[in-house]
Amino acid sequence: MGMFKKNARNTPAPKPLPKLSHKIPSLVRGMHDLLPEDEKYWRAIREASQKIADRYGYTFIETPILEETGLFARAVGAASEIVQKEMFSFAEPSGVKLSLRPEGTAPVARAYLQHGMVSYPQPVKLWYSGPFFRHERPQAGRYRQFHQLGLEILGDGHPVLDADLLAAAYFFFQELNLPVIFEINSLGLPQTRKTYRGVLLKYYRAKKKHLCEDCKIRYIKNPLRLLDCKNPVCQELMAEAPQLVDVLDEESKKHFTQVLEYADAAGVPYRLNPYLVRGLDYYTKTVFEIFLDQPEVAPVATEEVVAGAPAVEKKSEEKIALGGGGRYDTLLKEFSGREVPALGLAIGLERVVNSLKDLQIKVAQFNVPQIYFAQLGDEARKMAIKIIQQLRAANVPIVERLSKDGLKQQLEYASKLGVYYTIILGQKELIDRTLILRDMENGIQETINMDKALEEVTKRLSAKIREGIKIKATIENGVEETAPTDEIIG
Secondary structure, eight states: OHHHHHHHHHSOOOOOOOOOOOOOOOOOTTOOOOOGGGHHHHHHHHHHHHHHHHHHTOEEOOOOSEEEHHHHHHHHOTTSHIIIIIOOEEEOTTSOEEEEOSOSHHHHHHHHHHTTGGGSSSSEEEEEEEEEEOOOOOBTTBOSEEEEEEEEEESOOOHHHHHHHHHHHHHHHHHTTOOEEEEEEEOOSHHHHHHHHHHHHHHHHTTGGGSOHHHHHHHHHOGGGGGGOOOHHHHHHHHTSOOGGGGOOHHHHHHHHHHHHHHHHHTOOEEEOTTOOOSOTTOEEEEEEEEEOOGGGOOOEEEEEETTEEEEOOOSSOOOEEEEEEEOTTHHHHHHSSOOOEEEEEEEHHHHHHHHHHTTOOOOOOSOOOEEEEEOSHHHHHHHHHHHHHHHHTTOOEEEOTTOOOHHHHHHHHHHHTOSEEEEEOHHHHHHTEEEEEETTTOOEEEEEGGGHHHHHHHHHHHHHHHHHHHHHHHHHSOOOOOOHHHHOO
């Protein structure tokens, strides 16, 4: 006994178990969830994206989220803010440096060359949509993981393709009923850009002390980015800066004039912005940005610059940029040594969703349920699954809560959904091989044969929808319209 007590006394007391934390996990800063209530906006965007592909001849491409860091350093410029500040990068154990893709053009250019698309009929028109990553300061409409729709045209330098790309983007926004306007400029050839860089440095040299801290760095590393700064003081300095059109080479002037003429013919709304440069090294000739068309913040028209189109002054009001792009005729030569002209654009989809919400633009509702199936009891539930599968196979828009039993609760949910009919299957109906079909508008119920459920439900549902179409047409247009059954169901 004494020995037992001695051992017990010498044994250290067990440490208390750590308390479980019930703090709800939170998002990583700069990330965001795409929630169910926004599904209708994202689906509308997907539908509009696919329409662009179908009508403008683009085929889908998907590149990896991870690429070698050197790909982006060569493409967008080792001194660019994307490479210097914004990429999420890490090294593999082998030492290979990888980055989460910050943009889509460089990976598409790599895929075009690596998979021999240069041998395809040119131009090759590709589109993509997916997540991208930049370590930016989070703010409204800007996240560290964001989604873009991209269009790329590779293998042809004709100016009509610049206008065709603008027209495709404009069609996308028309599909979503978003009013947009394009701001457009030409950067000219690489030598033009080099000349303009020198002109800008000379202009800003005496004004460098007035620049913001970021622009003081841009002055050294990438002077063209001085024209992109949103700082009010920097914008005032920019308003007096030399314009790129003053040093534009003749080839680029001709190309740009033709682009504008084709854009006019395609009905694309645009205005010239002589200070638009875009921040990536690979751009040549045509560059553009897409803004939500807001008259209250529209720039003021000034003198004509080229092709009879009005130029614009840069104003300090914040405009909502939805996308942008341009030509990158030298990028694929940088990768492969061969001349491959190309152009493309990217549209920020979070900003599109936010704009749809802000302007309260209605988008189509998809898969709106029109039939609810209520069951009572486990045996009825087994039969319900079989019937529901048959109806779904025939594209009848049906919804259910198979885990529920109470009829009152299920009818309340059906009423909340706004369905036309509720099918009820209980023990009696199971024995009789019948179903109760309840009209949710007037509460009238009728019994139908279980074996003819699809036929009976389809017939009544088509009649109900037709009636709704006629009423709506009469109210809106004073005209009665009908639609065939196969256009309503299936």
